[in-house]
Amino acid sequence: MLAVAHILGMMMAFFAVTFVMPMLCAIITQDGTFDDFAIAAGINVIVGLTIAGATRRYKRELKPRDGFLLVTLSWVLMSASAAVPLLISLPELSFTDAYFEAVSGLTTTGATVLTGLDQLPPSINLWRHALHWFGGIGIIVLAVAVLPLLGVGGMALYRAETPGPVKDEKLTPRITETAKALWLTYAGLTLVAVVALRVAGMGWFDAICHGFSVIALGGFSTRDTSIGYFDSALIELVLIVLMLVATLNFSRHFVAVRNRTLEPYRRDSEGKVLLLLLGFSVIVVTVLLTTTGQYASALEALRHAAFNVVSVATTTGFVSQNYDLWPIFAPVWMLFLSCIVCSTGSTGGGIKMFRTLLLARQAQREMKQLVHPSAVIPIRIGGQVVPERIAASVLAFIFLYFQTIAVLTFLMLLTGLPLVPAFTSVVASVNNLGPAIGITGPSGTYQVLSDAQTWICTVGMILGRLEIFSVLVLFTAAFWRK
Numbered sequence: 001m002l003a004v005a006h007i008l009g010m011m012m013a014f015f016a017v018t019f020v021m022p023m024l025c026a027i028i029t030q031d032g033t034f035d036d037f038a039i040a041a042g043i044n045v046i047v048g049l050t051i052a053g054a055t056r057r058y059k060r061e062l063k064p065r066d067g068f069l070l071v072t073l074s075w076v077l078m079s080a081s082a083a084v085p086l087l088i089s090l091p092e093l094s095f096t097d098a099y100f101e102a103v104s105g106l107t108t109t110g111a112t113v114l115t116g117l118d119q120l121p122p123s124i125n126l127w128r129h130a131l132h133w134f135g136g137i138g139i140i141v142l143a144v145a146v147l148p149l150l151g152v153g154g155m156a157l158y159r160a161e162t163p164g165p166v167k168d169e170k171l172t173p174r175i176t177e178t179a180k181a182l183w184l185t186y187a188g189l190t191l192v193a194v195v196a197l198r199v200a201g202m203g204w205f206d207a208i209c210h211g212f213s214v215i216a217l218g219g220f221s222t223r224d225t226s227i228g229y230f231d232s233a234l235i236e237l238v239l240i241v242l243m244l245v246a247t248l249n250f251s252r253h254f255v256a257v258r259n260r261t262l263e264p265y266r267r268d269s270e271g272k273v274l275l276l277l278l279g280f281s282v283i284v285v286t287v288l289l290t291t292t293g294q295y296a297s298a299l300e301a302l303r304h305a306a307f308n309v310v311s312v313a314t315t316t317g318f319v320s321q322n323y324d325l326w327p328i329f330a331p332v333w334m335l336f337l338s339c340i341v342c343s344t345g346s347t348g349g350g351i352k353m354f355r356t357l358l359l360a361r362q363a364q365r366e367m368k369q370l371v372h373p374s375a376v377i378p379i380r381i382g383g384q385v386v387p388e389r390i391a392a393s394v395l396a397f398i399f400l401y402f403q404t405i406a407v408l409t410f411l412m413l414l415t416g417l418p419l420v421p422a423f424t425s426v427v428a429s430v431n432n433l434g435p436a437i438g439i440t441g442p443s444g445t446y447q448v449l450s451d452a453q454t455w456i457c458t459v460g461m462i463l464g465r466l467e468i469f470s471v472l473v474l475f476t477a478a479f480w481r482k
Contacts, residue, residue: 002058004070005051011074012048015081016041021130022085022123031121033089040084065479072471075462079103082131089124090114096451103458105131107465108347110219110317110434111457113447117224122205125222129209135465136216136347137186137250185254190215193242200238202230214242217347219317219434226319226442227307236307236320247274247314249345269382270343270353278313281337282306285330292327305330313337315349317434319442331437335424338431349432349464351401355394357381362391400468405430408460415452425449429460 019041026034062070082102086093093101097113104111105128117125194211198204209222223229227236245253248271252264265271282305289301304321311318312334323331340356342348361379368377379386405426412422424436425446435442440449446457463471473479 001069002055003060003062004066004073006055006059007062007070008073008077009048009051009053009055012077012081013045013052014048015078016044016048018130018134019044019085022127025126026121026123029122031123033085033121033123036085036088037123037127039088040081043084044081068470068473068479071466072462072474075103075106075466079106082106082127085127086124089121094451096454097447100446100454100458101128102131103461104434105129105218105220106135107432107461108132108136108216108218108315108349109429109432109461109465110213111428111440111446111461112220112434113445113454115224115445115447117222118229120222125209126205128220129212129218129222132216132218132220133190133212136218137182181254182250185250185257186215188257189242189245189253196238196242197235200235201232202235206230210239214239214316214318215246215347217243217246217314217316217342217349217432219311219319221318227311228320233303236303239318240307240310243310243314243316243318244275244278246316247342247346247348249343250347251345267382268343269357273357274341274343274353277337277341278310281313281333282309285309285326285333288327288330294326309334309337312433312435313341315342315431315433317428319435322441322443324437324441324443331441335427335433335437338433339427349430351398354381355397358386358391358394359398361386362395397467397469400472401430404460404463404468408456411456412453415450415456417449417453425453425457426460429457430464432461432464 019037023037079102083098086098194207197207255264285305286302290298295301307320339350344352344354365377408426409423421438425440428436
């Protein structure tokens with residue numbers, strides 16, 4: 001425990017570096033928040049170095065169980081650190097709301113308790129979007145590249161943080177090089193996103209903020225009406241392409257660029273299925289919107305269906321229309337897609353497409369074995385046999401996923417929230433989506449929730465970002481038994 005505390009202290013001190021970005025923005029825009037971020041950075045350095053110094057003699061190589069503890073505590077404590085400038089600059093915010101906003105940023109959820117985003121100080125808006133960017137690839141993966149410089153190995157952290165069930169695949173021989181490769185790929189795509197959005201018609205500030213958001217698949221915007229503010233088909237088209245790119249496994253992008261070939265995408269079984277599913281869904285929702293007369297033309301219906309379906313399904317959470325006003329099938333189907341569409345190794349949330357494919361193949365195998373009880377039928381995805389251990393792990397994850405949603409929904413109901421906003425807010429939180437249906441939907445914010453309801457959603461966001469196992473394992477007796 002004390003060895004973990006030492007690393008946490010070092011990470012808190014290092015996290016102060018991230019405050020440089022909004023501080024520079026405050027200097028350029030003269031929005032009066034420089035001192036707020038400077039104070040927050042100073043608090044991080046002082047507290048972090050104090051903790052690290054007090055536990056220095058306990059420094060050692062991390063064990064696997066240390067990794068799980070450090071991952072969870074890192075997200076909890078870094079969110080508290082990220083909330084400090086919000087508390088200072090926006091004194092009307094309670095700690096509950098400021099912490100929720102910070103967690104929503106770092107988990108790339110994009111749910112917000114803030115209104116008047118158009119009038120926020122630019123540095124505060126930039127900070128919110130920067131949290132998406134830092135959280136998207138994972139503060140822990142960043143630390144994997146830095147910890148060796150501090151004399152601490154990072155494999156346990158990488159295995160605990162890497163999203164999805166396939167955690168042992170390496171892009172490079174060394175774990176630090178893997179982390180750096182992922183960061184370079186992530187940063188390169190972000191640069192492309194910013195330039196593309198600027199060319200499409202956004203101002204530089206909006207382009208930078210939304211570039212941070214879209215590559216992280218987070219839904220924060222600089223505008224209260226989100227992407228609807230720009231009312232631009234070109235901007236929406238660019239964002240659709242960027243969201244589709246970001247929802248694919250980032251290792252595919254790295255290998256494709258390194259080897260100068262599109263072969264990794266051709267062999268990506270997750271990518272093929274998610275693109276087919278999204279295309280089918282866009283067509284269905286377009287037909288629904290056209291036949292019910294929601295828009296004047298089929299082309300306009302296609303535009304809004306395509307953007308909002310892709311945004312919600314990829315757990316990005318940008319909004320261009322109030323889809324609560326659409327026939328109920330559409331928003332519920334979009335919410336369902338957010339549970340399954342994103343690829344393993346992306347910054348998206350939900351069950352992930354790999355697990356969905358594995359469950360579908362396993363169901364097919366069970367039906368075949370009802371007819372041929374003695375047959376040996378391995379499960380294959382992308383031409384590769386999936387080990388039974390991974391299949392069992394996926395079944396356990398799916399069980400915990402639905403149990404988590406059920407428990408949190410019942411807790412929301414106990415607070416007096418009606419069923420639809422209670423259930424959809426929990427699903428949106430656990431999937432790191434952001435907008436739900438109803439009062440916390442595309443035309444609302446999470447500000448309407450009570451403190452208890454806000455904390456329930458906060459827990460849901462952290463559980464979803466860390467894929468449940470990494471957190472719940474801390475509450476087992478086996479974890480603490482020597």
